[in-house]
Structure formats: structure tokens, C-alpha cells
Amino acid sequence: MSSQDEANVAEVEVSKTKVLEEEGEVAADYLEEFLDIVDLDGDIDIDVEHDRASLAIVADDPKELQGLVGREGEVLEALQELTRLAVQTRTGDRSRLMLDVAGFRAHRRNELRALAEATVNDVKVKGQAIALPAMNAFERKVVHDVITEAGLSSESFGTDPNRYIKVSL
Template identity: 65%
Template structure:
């Protein structure tokens, strides 16, 4: 298990490792029940336990992703609850299945960069299509790195990001 966070104490690291192990056990049981083949990879990224279910055969885990990642979102919540039941603390672990989130992160980064360019060119804010919490976070991070502003508006499941020009110092 690797860590790519900075200045994290040993207690925090061991707690995140414990979260990952609990999540892995939970997911292995689920894979057995569903008669699905998959391996579990554990990591610590951005001060969170990161758990990925990977398979040798592409698409063999698609049932765990669902349409637009809906099943993956639900599975992540169930996994977080399983961790919380064992540790007594709320978990922020991130779950990926078959690289779905990694691929979606790349798509959203490109979309966010294109939107940033449009806002910089027009000087007008742009409302994006509804996104789930993971997707909005990716967009907010890209927008912040560009020097522009963003916020989320609306109510789930229609919550969306608005990309705004940078505040002027006038």
C-alpha cells in the first residue's frame, strides 16, 4: 500500500489502512456472493483510503458500475457504512470499479478545461450539466487550478457546477 499524501501522521495512516482493509473484506464477500471475479487494490490518496476492484476481463464488473456509475455510487456508500460499522467513525473512502472513476476523471478534466477556456474568452459564467458529488469535485479542482471560481447549485440529483470568471480587484 502506498501513500501519496504529505505530513500525515502514523495514526492517521494506520486508520486509513484499517479502513481500506475493512472495505476490502466487505467487497471480497460481495464479489463471492455475486459470483464475480475481481481483485482488490488498496491505496491512500489525498488523505483518503482508495479501494479499487479490478478484473482481468474488461467489462466483467460492469454490473457493479451500472448506468453512469449509479451502482458504483451506491456500492461506495454501502462500503463506507460497513467501514463505519466496524470503526465507529465516518469514512471518506473512494471506491472505483474497473477503472470507471479514473476514466471519468479524465473525461471531466477535459470538459472542465474546455469550460474554463470558454468562460475566460466570454467573461460570462457557464452552467454545466448535473453531476454527482465525485464529478463536481473533479470540476471544482480543475476550475480552482485555473484561477477561476466555481460553485455548486441546485438540489440532488440535479446539482450542477457553475464556472465563473475570476473576481476582479477593481
């Protein structure tokens, strides 16, 4: 790759990061207004991870935010979708931002990594495919990534909310 090509790639990366940071700012403004409306205290952390804006609502006492997580993250999923729509309305572009509340997704990501690693070991030992329980898109993405890193194959089947992953050699 020539130095001009490298410079162009670097410029595109800086531009993409700037767009994602702006998307995060728009989302943070929306979430701050939302927290004011529902009368909850929380700080919003903004980052860019894996080519998408990533926001986290945190509080001194995470229990205060549990209502924003809901049972198995259902409220969190809805709040994420509302935030994505608010960003799209403001920017005109579809958003892929990820939202975490009170560390729920971070904790769930760790659980899913452990499940995927155990499944990799089981598939290798048994030599046959294993189907995992139904998961949402975020959960499936985490599992697919771990399976791919381990050199195995994974494929999603079914339709939401019953979409599941099958892991094979």
C-alpha cells in the first residue's frame, strides 16, 4: 500500500470516528432528556467500539437504574431502539449504536462468552453440533464472535424471538 493510500485510509477512519462520536453526542442528548423526564440520576459515558457508537448509563447506585433494564433486558432493548430512532431522526442516517444500562450488557457479554467457550469445548469433545437457546441479536453476535475466534462454525436459525444458534465443527 502506498503512503497516499495509507493516508486516505487514515483520513476515512478519522472521518468515520468523528461521525460516530457525533452520533454518540446526539444519543446522549436524547438520553439526558429521557432521564430528566423519568426523574432518574445517571451519567452517560460515550465511546466508539467496533465501528459503532457505544453509550452507557451509569449511576452511583446501579440498582436505581434497574427499571431501565427490565426483565432480561427487555426495557433496555426498547430504550436502545428509541435512542437509535432519535439519532436517525436528527441525522438522517440509520444508527447501530449500542446502549448499556448499569453494566447489564457488559455482565451479559461475559456470561455469553463463558457459554460460548463451554459450547466450543463440548462440540470439540462430542464431535457433533450443539444448538443453543434462543437469543436476541446482541447475544447472538457475542456468541458468533467467540465461536469464530475458536475456529468453529455457527449459524443462526429461526425467527425472533425464537432465533437460536447452532455450533458445529
